[in-house]
Amino acid sequence: MAVQEFVSPTSLSEAQQAVGDGTASSWLAGGTDLLVGIRLGARDPARVIDLKQIPELTAIQVDETAVRIGAAASAFDVLHNSDVPSQFPGLAEALNLIGSTQITGRCSAGGNLCNASPAADSIPALIANGAKCRILGPDGERTLAVEDFVVGPNQNALASSELLIELILPRPTPGTSDAYLRLTPRTEMDIAVAGAGVSITMDESGECTAARIAIGAVAPTALLVEAAAEALMGSQLDQTAIDAAVAAVRAAARPICDKRGTAEYRIHVVGVLASRALANARARIKKAHS
Amino acid sequence: MNKPLNKMAVQATINGESKAFLCSPGQVLAEVLRDELELIGTKIGCNTGDCGACSVLVDDRLVCSCLVLAAEVEGKSVLTVEGVANGGELHPVQQKLLEHGGLQCGICTPGVVIAAKALLEHNPYPTEEQARYWLAGNLCRCTGYDKIIRAVLDAAKTMRGGAA
Amino acid sequence: MNAYQEFKIIGSRPIRPDGLDKVTGRARYGADLNMQGQLYGHVVRSPHAHAVIQSIDCSKALAMEGVLAVMTGDDLVKPGNEMLGSGEGAMALKDLVPMVMSQGKVLFHSQAVAAVAATSPELAAEASEAVEVAYEVLPVVTDLHKALAADAPILHDDRFPDGYPDEPTNLATHISLTVGDPDAAFEKADVVIEQTYSVPMCHQGYIEPHACVARADAAGRVDLWCCTQGHFAVRHYTSAVTGIDAGKIKVTASEIGGGFGGKTTVYLEPLAVVLAQKSGRPVKMVMDRGDVFRATGPAPGAETKVKLGATCDGKLVAADVECLMDSGAYNGNPAGIPAFMATACYKLKDARSTGRSVYTNKPKIHAYRAPSIPQVTLGVELAITELAAELGIDPIEFRLMNAVEEGDANMMGASYKRIGLRECLEVARNHGHYKSAVAEGAGRGVAMGYWINAGMQSSATLNVIADGHVSILTGSPDIGGSRASMALMASEVLGIPFEHIHPQVAATDSVGHTDVTGGSRTTLATGQAVIQAAEQCVAEMCRRAAAEWEVEPGLVSWSQGAAHYGDQSLTFEDLAGRAGAMGGPLTFSTSLTSTSTAPGFGVHICDAEVDKETGRTTITRYTAIQDAGKAIHPDYVEGQMQGGAVQGIGWALNEEYLYSDEGALENPGFLDYRIPVASDLPFINAVIVEVPNPLHPFGVKGVGEVPIVPPMPAIAEAVYQSTGVRFRDLPLNPPKILAALANS
Structure with missing residues (x-):
């Protein structure tokens, strides 16, 4: 069955009406997963609802407490926002890695999240930054942490008529930075074999006072590895602490073997990536301190 | 908001000229450019956004036209390779x-x-x-x-x- | 030596004649032509890799509104033992027909089993789902060794290779050549290296999917437009597969979006013709990208055992090379080339080389740039490097000590004429890249490569236009700039400006027979036809000028685009403008079978750095050196060298066909079939060496294929130098490298 209907609501209430009648519908943000899915037969909506005419969904707003990224805002727009890349360089790294320039121009962090691929680049970076999902449904709004939003490979927590409106990232406190790294055989145009996003906070003495480490492509969903964060807390991010964090990351990983890599390889590499991402984040903090 | 139609009428500026075309709701821009507007300079190598042969600019944004629904360009400006040279003068x-x-x-x-x-x-x-x-x-x-x-x-x- | 010692325009870099259309989007490729009233064809493909087709019921599809024709393998000829063509292009009809559409049995996943034509692509796709095919599914074998095991499912119970007349086997071919006494020669060797190397199946990876549109009229004539490396071959094959007289088929070659050997056959074309005949409407067909990977092309994976022996003084004394190659489901004849050419770079009096090919449940393999040689060269070149290391001799020095030169014989018994291998090695040894220090953590590899280069048949027609311009028609699809070369060569002979020459690729009814653009032959052989046509034009113009001046033609000379006698001159423009009055239109057609071919050699130097924690390899510096004989248009010679090197880099590092146990390709797209992208690479430094081919008027040697031969061993060696671990099985993807590092 082909797509029978294309609608482009201009407000959230119109969007809710558009999805309300039981017709198999798909939200369209950048389309870089949806349209491929339709082409390859994995998705088959009768109705496509374009979200990009709804101002809230493409807005990027920065206030004193949080950065709010509209669910359909393109990665390109986020990357060229005046505040987001400097506050969340790791998230920017992740968004920049989602496909080519052409893909980045269309894809959105919200779409990347909703598509819920185990290998999605933005999800570990969002989790590391403590991002929350603002969700609108027929009965009103709810908020969910990103790590709880993805429930399985290509499965998210949205009910059929619910809509992800925006991602809310608390602004980093002083002494905080993030980083994201992934491993792909090619430099670009590739799917992560493993990925690691970290956000750490260090006080003036160099002590780690907060940490979040999330890993991708090594489990059915991206994982927040609390044990890894605990290994770093209170440390000077010395080798012992980092080794412990890496060990925790590897212990948490439960990957599969597939065409993109073996389980053994992924477990090893996700540790390497976490360690390197920690080094990058620390370097960013030190640069900001100096 | 658009009314449901099997063929949609879309108006857009294509290579600087105002154009109207009909498309199915699920039809991608690359197909419409090539088959409806006869702009065959836009090539289709994979149809999944992996090769870039169908690259066009939509409102100055670089995209793969195989990953854009034709209906999405309503009111927008599309530049294909045919519109890059300025008359006889190459870019x-x-x-x-x-x-x-x-x-x-x-x-x-x-x-x-x-x-x-x-x-x-x-x-x-x-x-x-x-x-x-x-x-x-x-x-x-x-x-x-x-x-x-x-x-x-x-x-x-x-x-x-x-x-x- | 040739008559053109000093070139006026050959070797310069003018803008190619077809360039403007290509940068502005006007050039028409396979999928860019629509015929009025056309239907859209869609192929029904097998979901099984090995099965007997019990029945095909197209009635529901045909009953759908807007579906105008359906077809199955029954609509194609039933092949016996007919051979198509001879020599290099030889192929059995029974190995071609099933690659177009199966007849009774499917032997690989996504093999065509039926096709429909309907009024829209969507409808055609929907109708193809309504075609009901019943299969009896059979066990699948995709692995080379398993295919040769006693309990393997047999793909063809009616085929017996030479020397195996009785027992059914998946062995497709077995060819062995011996010169001298290699067994005795190994006894004399001080050092012997014996190793096994492997290369995976890969795809040519052209960006343009196969596409065509066909029209058939009531008189049985067929008009076919398609992207191909050889439209005369398409005519021949389409005729053979459909039974339509070749004389009734006209094929026009569109611009072609890459081929690399993969577009030297037919897949969709005969189907579009049959559907057009059945429906009475033109039929357009464009292959889906996934089907391009699943059902066309691939280059064979191979395993090569190499045994080399040398004496302490650095002399290679014996070789034994045994290459086992994947043939896919039908006979793609991949084994002969390694048997004949495995050791073509080396002086060897005592050598044996063996090629075997094996049927597996995969698409029949097809030509890919220097077909079969990169696979076997990986082993030979790595073994040579290992041998040099054992002997403590610099790898280039060791190669120089053993490289073939003029007068040496190869395994086929032929003697090399003037070749440029030593020159390339010397350039490599003295190159700044080779002399530079290797960066900390990186490694450097060197390897060389050979390709025989083809001659074959070519034709050209040169028409002089009244204003002094010239149109040149050839039958060679231009895949990488050959029209620029043709115009340069004609300009050189005629002495008129490059811009006044208008080269075109003519349809099958407009120019003499021309074999495929393949075998690195087009600039050489079709170029020769153009040169001869231009020389005939000059001779005729001199004759006409002589008649005008009432002197002996032999006294008239030609230079600077004009005929001269004493102080009298008649320019090309004068003679063109007055052609009608001076003897009639000036048209010159030449056809030839070129025997002027010369083998090509190249040497590549690669620096690579391996991330020891992740196993990921980065190519940091790359130099490709090659003897081009004479570079007609150096940009496009360099382009061949750079493009071939990068294809080799892709094959070395990440390109690989991955099959499920059921024989389905797991990575049929550019996302997971990882050809190199721009950010993966450094600039590829191309160094053209010119050792003129004495048999060719301009000294040309083929250049297109050699550059894919050296990269795999050069990269594998660089990775060894970076990591200290020898890799003999490609691709060198990160998991494989890291696993080996962990075990070392």
Whole structure:
């Protein structure tokens, strides 16, 4: 069955009406997963609802407490926002890695999240930054942490008529930075074999006072590895602490073997990536301190 | 908000001219450009956004036209390879690709022209590495990219007025 | 030596004649032509890799509104033992027909089993789902060794290779050549290296999918437009597969979006013709990208055992090379080339080489740039490097000590004429890249490569236009700039400006027979036809000028685009403009079978750095050196060298066909079939060496194929130098490298 209907609501209430009648519908943000899915037969909506005419969904707003990224805002727009890349360089790294320039121009962090691929680049970076999902449904709004939003490979927590409106990232406190790294055989145009996003906070003495480490492509969903964060807390991010964090990351990983890599390889590499991402984040903090 | 139709009427500016076309709701822009508007310069190599041969600009944004629904360009401006030259005058990217031999079979060339034009508008001073990453979504199987990258860097120089 | 010692325009770099259309989007490729009233064809493909087709019921599909024709393998000829062509292009009809459409049995996943034509692509796709095919599914074998095991499912119970007349086997071919006494020679060797190397199946990876549109009229004539490396071959094959007289088929070659050997056959074309005949409407067909990977092309994976022996003084004394190659489901004849050419770079009096090919449940393999040689060269070149290391001799020095030169004989018994291998090695040894220090953590590899280069048949027609311009028609699809070469060569002979020459690729009814653009032959052989046509034009113009001046033609000379006698001159433009009055239109057609071919050699130097924690390899510096004989248009010679090197880089590092146990390709797209992207690479430094081919008027040697031969061993060696671990099985993807590092 082909797509029978294309609608482009201009407000959230119109969007809710558009999805309300039981017709198999798909939200369209950048389309870089949806349209491929339709082409390859994995998705088959009768109705496509374009979200990009709804101002809230493409807005990027920065206030004193949080950065709010509209669910359909393109990665390109986020990357060229005046505040987001400097506050969340790791998230920017992740968004920049989602496909080519052409893909980045269309894809959105919200779409990347909703598509819920185990290998999605933005999800570990969002989790590391403590991002929350603002969700609108027929009965009103709810908020969910990103790590709880993805429930399985290509499965998210949205009910059929619910809509992800925006991602809310608390602004980093002083002494905080993030980083994201992934491993792909090619430099670009590739799917992560493993990925690691970290956000750490260090006080003036160099002590780690907060940490979040999330890993991708090594489990059915991206994982927040609390044990890894605990290994770093209170440390000077010395080798012992980092080794412990890496060990925790590897212990948490439960990957599969597939065409993109073996389980053994992924477990090893996700540790390497976490360690390197920690080094990058620390370097960013030190640069900001100096 | 649009009413449901099996064929949708879309109005857009294509290569500077106002155009109206009909499309199915699920039809992608690449197909409409080629089959309805006869702009066959936009090539389809994969239909899944992995090769870049169908690159076009939509409101100055570089996209794969196989991953844009035609209905999405309502009211927008689309630039295809056919609209890049200014009358008889080639864009520096086109001219430099010719001068450097930056094409062999030429199937990727329209996409490269569009992507490189977008790069130079976005960043007039690209380094080799920046040019390579920006163009990573434009697969070329013939050239090994060497002469393409040289042409793009040379075009950048030309557009800056010959300055280094 | 040739008559053109000093070139006026050959070797310059003008803008190619077809360039403007290609940078502005006007050039028309396979999918860019629509015929009025056309239907859209869609192929029904097998979901099984090995099965007997019990029945095909197209009635529901045909009953759908807007579906105008359906077809199955029954609509194609039933092949016996007919051979198509001879020599290099030889192929059995029974190995071609099933690659177009199966007849009774499917032997690989996504093999065509039926096709429909309907009024829209969507409808055609929907109708193809309504075609009901019943299969009896059979066990699948995709692995080379398993295919040769006693309990393997047999793909063809009616085929017996030479020397195996009785027992059914999946062995497709077995060819062995011996010169001298290699067994005795190994006894004399001080050092012997014996190793096994492997290369995976890969795809040519052209960006343009196969596409065509066909029209058939009531008189049985067929008009076919398609992207191909050889439209005369398409005419021949389409005729053979459909039974339509070749004389009734006209094929026009569109611009071609890459081929690399993969577009030297037919897949969709005969189907579009049959559907057009059945429906009475033109039929357009464009292959889906996934089907391009699943059902066309691939280059064979191979395993090569190499045994080399040398004496302490650095002399290679014996070789034994045994290459086992994948043939896919039908006979793609991959084994002969390694048998004949495995050791073509080396002086060897005592050598044996063996090629075997094996049927597996995969698409029949097809030509890919220097077909079969990169696979076997990986082993030979790595073994040579290992041998040099054992002997403590620099790898280039060791190669120089053993490289073939003029007068040496190869395994086929032929003597090399003037070749440029030593020159390339010397350039490599003295190159700044080779002399530079290797960066900390990186490694450097060197390897060389050979390709025989083809001659074959070519034709050209040169028409002089009244204003002094010239149109040149050839039958060679231009895949990488050959029209520029043709115009340069004609300009050189005629002495008129490059811009006044208008080369075109003519349809099958407009120019003499021309074999495929393949075998690195076009600039050489079709170029020769153009040169001869231009020389005939010059001779005729001199004759006409002589008649005008009432002197002996032999006294008239030609230079600077004009005929001269004493102080009298008649320019090309004068003679063109007055052609009608001076003897009639000036048209010159030449056809030839070129025997002027010369083998090509190249040497590559690669620096690579391996991330020891992740196993990921980065190519940091790359130099390709090659003897081109004479570079007609150096940009496009360099382009061949750079493009071929990068294809080799892709094959070395990440390109690989991955099959499920059921024989389904797991990575049929550019996302997971990882050809190199721009950011993966450094500039590829191309160094053209010119050792003129004495048999060719301009000294040309083929250049297109050699550059894919050296990269795999050069990269594998660089990775060894970076990591200290020898890799003999490609691709060198990160998991494989890291696993080996962990075990070392």
